[in-house]
Amino acid sequence: MLEEIGALVVQTAQDAGFNPKDCYALQLAVDEACTNIIEHGYGGESRGEIECSCSYAGDQLTVVLRDWGQTFSPEDIPEPNFNVPIDKVQTRGAGLFLIHKIMDQVTFEFNTPNGNTLTMVKQKS
Amino acid sequence: MLEEIGALVVQTAQDAGFNPKDCYALQLAVDEACTNIIEHGYGGESRGEIECSCSYAGDQLTVVLRDWGQTFSPEDIPEPNFNVPIDKVQTRGAGLFLIHKIMDQVTFEFNTPNGNTLTMVKQKS
């Protein structure tokens, strides 16, 4: 599932004329988002559905991921800190950070009538 | 000169159907022999003539090298000894040894009316 969603997004981005670097980054952001839904939202592999839609309009690629798993408070998640000696680095939690680095807009909505949605938008450069 | 003589011998050997390994070995033997004539017979580079003839008959390749330089006593030249620790190895004198290893017959004749001749014969295997 994870790789298929990634492939869909890359295909859409390529067709829209995103450069290879951005296509790769989009694939990474979507992979991180899906992995989080699977592991944190559903608490393990293959325990629930993810719906993905991907569209391109007005120089923007929009990816929407929908799930019916657990919710969380994105604003409470701290950024990882790599300005420390390696033995002090907390290993965990770069996924959300990468998503924000890659995408221009990242919006979580929880418990809507259609489940949780994560909307990620990237501007074509 | 040295490389041209080598090329002539290799060409003759190839045409005669010698295998690549033997062609290479013939080139080496001839190179060693010519180098000796130049350095020991004539005492340096380009100081004299070397005549080379090369022929193939009866499964044998015969190379004759003729020069008008100094003579020496091949039977007095000892074989190199490599069955010693490396720091005891006498560096010098593997040329004649290699020639004998490669060729089936090696004959020196000195001060003939036609100068010194070295006749080397190799059987096709």
Added chain:
Amino acid sequence: MDISKTQYKRCDVVKTSGRISSLTASELEEAFGEVLEDKKFGIVFDMSEIEFISSRGLWVLLETQKTCKKSRGELVLANVPENIQGTFDLAGMKHFFTFYDDVLSAVGNF
């Protein structure tokens, strides 16, 4: 994920191909783990055939680096494809690793 390991006198070269994602990161972890278990803390990771690496993969590399450095060794990276180099940049983890253009220079510096 194909995993190959080659031992040299002062380091081991680990090479895998394909995607390092949440699905496969544990295989990579295991591969490094086997080297570390042998008390070998000099590792070259040849990334020439890696197509994709997610944050799970980055963590495996960082954890391995921690373990190596603790024992005065090092995990170094060779042949890192441009996109993946970009991910190290983006994540801000670049400074924890030495990058080599090829396996020979990486091995030659141990």
Added chain:
Amino acid sequence: MDISKTQYKRCDVVKTSGRISSLTASELEEAFGEVLEDKKFGIVFDMSEIEFISSRGLWVLLETQKTCKKSRGELVLANVPENIQGTFDLAGMKHFFTFYDDVLSAVGNF
């Protein structure tokens, strides 16, 4: 004769191409000499592009080996073409050298 030299942490790789004969052996000697002068006694000679070596060339290698070993270093040979391997055999000098299939294994064993 093209000569290239690459320095690694524990050895230098010397690579030349073409024929090593009485005419060119001194160039090779010089190349090794420069490395030895820097007090570097671990040398890999990459012979992949050597087409021919005569006894003069063999002596250069043997002398270089002597110097290296005296200082607890070693000259090792990599990528030795079959014909040239055969010459080491024929001359009975094979046992003075370690032969490696490629430069990486040679460098990796220093």
